[in-house]
Amino acid sequence: MKCPFCKQADSRVIDSRAAEDGATIRRRRECNGCGRRFTTYEVVEKLPLMVVKQDGRREVFKRDKILNGVIRSCDKRDISMEHIVALVNDIERDIRNTMDQEISSAKIGEMVMARLKDFDEVAYIRFASVYRKFADISSFLEELKELQAHKSEESQKEKTGKS
Incomplete structure (x- = not known):
């Protein structure tokens, strides 16, 4: 995951939990380059069948x-x-x-x-x-x-x- 601050592509996950709707996962990440933290949300891509x-x-x-x-x-x-x-x-x-x-x-x-x-x-x-x-x-x-x-x-x- 690319850091939104320094654009480095290396980060680590600090915390993961289901978001309130249960269909997404909230991940708290820390950039290995600049050390700043940011949040990402992971969702399943649903293409119509x-x-x-x-x-x-x-x-x-x-x-x-x-x-x-x-x-x-x-x-x-x-x-x-x-x-x-x-x-x-x-x-x-x-x-x-x-x-x-x-x-x-x-x-x-x-x-x-x-x-x-x-x-x-x-x-x-x-x-x-x-x-x-x-x-x-x-x-x-x-x-x-x-x-x-x-x-x-x-x-x-x-x-x-x-x-």
Whole structure:
């Protein structure tokens, strides 16, 4: 950090604490050149995450869209809102951890489905039926077969892991 007084680029942190809003860190520094003290504030740079829709349009990422979709897919299931919110938090964290400024809606949908597959089978099928736009019963049955194969693989892994 460059000293605002002597412009030397070498300083040391004397004290760090969260600022009143909790979103910034206040640092008290001392210049190693002139010995004067100054304060800096550190904030996370938040660039908007853009979602690229199938038709090429772009819109700002909205966590609520994922939350609403998962809530609808979990309708009348014995799943607490706390678990649903935790799932959506994990999905959002994974999306933001890609460090890309743009993500396709298709990739988001696939991430949600991947999480739902292990979260709740019925919610997964419900979400997949809307997301994949099943045209007929055969495409729906195909997805069910894929889910059964996934469950069989998981079951085999558990058996071999426990043996």
